[in-house]
Amino acid sequence: MTETILSVRNLQVEFASRRGTLRAIDGVSFDIAKGEVLGVVGESGAGKSVTGLAVIGLIDPPGRIAGGEIHLAGSRIDNLPPEEMRRIRGKRIGMIFQDPLTSLNPLYRVGDQIIETIRTHLNLSETAARRRAIDLLAEVGIPAPEKRIDGYPHEFSGGMRQRVVIALAICAEPELIIADEPTTALDVSVQAQIISLIKRLGRDHGTAVMLVTHDMGVIAETSDRVAVMYAGRVAEIGPVQDVVRNPLHPYAKGLMGAIPTLAGDDKRLQQIPGSMPRLSAIPRGCSFNPRCAFAFDRCRVERPEPLPRGAQSVACHLYDSVPAESAA
Amino acid sequence: MLAFTLRRAVQAIGVMFAVGIIAFSMFRFAGDPVNQIVSIDTSAAEREIVRKSLGLDDPVPVQFARYFADAAQFKFGVSYQFRQPVSTLLMERMPATLELAICATVFAMVFGILMGVYSALRRDTMLTKLFQAVSLIGISLPTFLIGILLIYLFAVTLGWLPSFGRGEVVKLGWWSTGLLTLSGLKALIMPSITLGLFQMTLIMRLVRAEMLEVLRTDYIRFARARGLTTRAIHFGHALKNTLIPVITVAGLQFGSVIAFSIITETVFQWPGMGLLFVQAVQNVDIPIMAAYLLMVSLIFVTINLVVDILYTVVDPRLRATVGRAI
Numbered sequence: 001m002t003e004t005i006l007s008v009r010n011l012q013v014e015f016a017s018r019r020g021t022l023r024a025i026d027g028v029s030f031d032i033a034k035g036e037v038l039g040v041v042g043e044s045g046a047g048k049s050v051t052g053l054a055v056i057g058l059i060d061p062p063g064r065i066a067g068g069e070i071h072l073a074g075s076r077i078d079n080l081p082p083e084e085m086r087r088i089r090g091k092r093i094g095m096i097f098q099d100p101l102t103s104l105n106p107l108y109r110v111g112d113q114i115i116e117t118i119r120t121h122l123n124l125s126e127t128a129a130r131r132r133a134i135d136l137l138a139e140v141g142i143p144a145p146e147k148r149i150d151g152y153p154h155e156f157s158g159g160m161r162q163r164v165v166i167a168l169a170i171c172a173e174p175e176l177i178i179a180d181e182p183t184t185a186l187d188v189s190v191q192a193q194i195i196s197l198i199k200r201l202g203r204d205h206g207t208a209v210m211l212v213t214h215d216m217g218v219i220a221e222t223s224d225r226v227a228v229m230y231a232g233r234v235a236e237i238g239p240v241q242d243v244v245r246n247p248l249h250p251y252a253k254g255l256m257g258a259i260p261t262l263a264g265d266d267k268r269l270q271q272i273p274g275s276m277p278r279l280s281a282i283p284r285g286c287s288f289n290p291r292c293a294f295a296f297d298r299c300r301v302e303r304p305e306p307l308p309r310g311a312q313s314v315a316c317h318l319y320d321s322v323p324a325e326s327a328a
Numbered sequence: 329m330l331a332f333t334l335r336r337a338v339q340a341i342g343v344m345f346a347v348g349i350i351a352f353s354m355f356r357f358a359g360d361p362v363n364q365i366v367s368i369d370t371s372a373a374e375r376e377i378v379r380k381s382l383g384l385d386d387p388v389p390v391q392f393a394r395y396f397a398d399a400a401q402f403k404f405g406v407s408y409q410f411r412q413p414v415s416t417l418l419m420e421r422m423p424a425t426l427e428l429a430i431c432a433t434v435f436a437m438v439f440g441i442l443m444g445v446y447s448a449l450r451r452d453t454m455l456t457k458l459f460q461a462v463s464l465i466g467i468s469l470p471t472f473l474i475g476i477l478l479i480y481l482f483a484v485t486l487g488w489l490p491s492f493g494r495g496e497v498v499k500l501g502w503w504s505t506g507l508l509t510l511s512g513l514k515a516l517i518m519p520s521i522t523l524g525l526f527q528m529t530l531i532m533r534l535v536r537a538e539m540l541e542v543l544r545t546d547y548i549r550f551a552r553a554r555g556l557t558t559r560a561i562h563f564g565h566a567l568k569n570t571l572i573p574v575i576t577v578a579g580l581q582f583g584s585v586i587a588f589s590i591i592t593e594t595v596f597q598w599p600g601m602g603l604l605f606v607q608a609v610q611n612v613d614i615p616i617m618a619a620y621l622l623m624v625s626l627i628f629v630t631i632n633l634v635v636d637i638l639y640t641v642v643d644p645r646l647r648a649t650v651g652r653a654i
Contacts, residue, residue, distance in 0.1 A: 056553055058549065058552060058553060086552075086555050086556075086557065086558075087555060088555070089552070089553055089554065089555035090553065090554040090555025090556070091555055094553075094554075095550070095553035095554075097546060097549070097550055097553070099546060102545065102546035102547060103546050103547055103550040104547055104550070105547040105551065105565050105569070106547070106569075106643075106644070106645055107568050107569060107642070107643060107644065108565070108568075109644075116556065116560065116564075117554045117555070117556065120554070120555060120556055120557065120560070121555060152644040152645070154644070154645045165550070168550075168554055169553075169554075
């Protein structure tokens with residue numbers, strides 16, 4: 001078994017609001033090994049991004065981590081004092097946000113932003129940091145980096161800016177990269193380039209990647225394992241081929257059924273009836289039960305816990321007490 | 329960049345031309361200038377001689393052209409009440425007004441930015457609440473009342489500061505400065521606070537609102553995700569972005585500081601252009617009023633030009649668009 005970089009155990013994130021406390025993340029657990037890419041999918045509001053922010057320690061009030069533990073390479077990081085957590089951010093965990101157009105400070109040259117980040121985390125001189133910044137820009141595929149380093153963000157295209165953002169995220173050789181919808185704001189041809197770049201960087205540097213997206217295509221192409229999230233919980237997690245070809249959880253089945261194929265069969269795409277519950281109105285028992293075609297009495301009362309099913313793990317009562325062989 | 333500056337300069341000349349028309353027409357609207365120069369028992373023949381000597385019998389466009397040509401060389405005619413060239417009077421008084429305006433603006437900028445940044449970063453402290461109370465006073469109390477209250481407290485009751493005038497001044501060429509003597513500096517304190525208080529509260533509120541806005545942006549969140557220190561994020565990344573609108577407002581406000589100094593100068597009997605203007609209004613001294621109007625507009629227009637150029641220095645995005653637009 002390879003070394004585990006990130007281990008999240010029973011994470012809970014709450015937001016205080018006027019109508020009481022809303023639980024955005026409720027008991028999420030997963031691991032990411034060295035060099036592994038974990039895809040996190042789910043609808044908007046399922047808690048994907050909040051999970052990423054919780055790992056890097058950027059949940060702002062009124063939100064807070066209400067329970068659970070986050071371990072980075074064996075040591076616990078969710079209860080560190082702010083200053084120590086700051087040293088981890090950017091150095092041991094890099095983050096890439098959704099919109100490259102707004103992620104860079106418009107008033108500073110991209111080079112200055114990279115050099116600033118490098119010098120915050122590594123003990124390098126200005127010239128050494130600049131040389132490293134040029135190397136980084138070259139590594140993420142920016143042509144003529146020694147010239148572009150003195151450009152301002154507005155002089156870069158969206159895809160190029162996302163490359164700069166990636167260079168910023170990896171500039172201190174982090175062990176973990178959290179990519180929060182890194183391709184959503186880009187057009188399709190650029191998406192593929194960015195995805196292969198993230199994949200290559202993960203492989204070359206042995207970096208663990210947590211890839212948050214709602215695009216199953218991106219997940220299938222990039223990830224080693226995938227976690228399907230629903231209403232703040234992990235519905236199903238497992239190797240990407242298994243989950244895509246043979247989803248277990250009824251919600252995961254619904255998601256996979258909603259992906260159009262190129263095979264050209266003119267069957268209508270399946271649709272999951274209803275919509276995800278609001279955080280203030282999460283149903284009792286399994287949060288998916290009102291939309292589930294297979295729901296039975298137990299689903300409305302008791303919350304399902306994750307059950308191992310081969311390499312996969314699924315939180316669904318359908319698989320409890322049923323022998324593993326006949327489950328599929 | 330040069331083309332941009334030139335284009336703005338041409339626009340500025342256009343504005344000054346329009347103001348010149350208004351200043352010129354003041355002479356016509358305020359009655360016959362000859363009546364204001366001569367005494368009641370002057371004969372009609374003598375009036376005609378005066379009219380001719382002043383060129384008031386020429387067609388209006390000719391008079392305007394002459395007025396504008398003179399004004400462009402800072403010749404504004406002779407004051408009715410002082411019997412001295414207006415430009416000499418203005419030049420004598422300008423250092424006092426400019427020193428006051430600059431001190432007030434520096435006071436407003438320094439305290440406004442400090443208080444604004446503090447109240448944005450520490451939202452719920454007692455000090456922030458105090459700042460907001462002060463800013464409410466600054467925004468709502470009229471300038472003359474603040475001036476009178478300050479005089480009552482610090483000059484009359486405590487006797488710490490002089491209640492009027494500029495104190496001792498030192499001549500540096502034609503410029504008279506109060507910045508080099510103790511009494512001159514002491515005399516500057518209260519007028520500067522009075523004049524700058526409104527701008528200070530304005531800047532403080534602007535900085536606070538902008539800072540809160542900027543702290544919510546993606547690039548600040550990304551800066552935090554990169555593990556930059558709080559100090560680098562707040563004072564490097566956030567403050568620089570906050571200062572763009574502050575430059576505009578502070579720049580434009582510098583013009584109104586000069587314009588509003590009329591009230592402060594009257595309250596503190598400050599021997600500047602504003603006081604001269606008030607005296608001119610009381611005596612219907614049109615040449616001074618028209619010249620003052622032109623001077624203030626010139627200052628406004630110049631400041632606008634400088635602010636536009638400063639913008640491009642701070643914000644690289646404008647440099648690019650400006651280059652492309654031409």
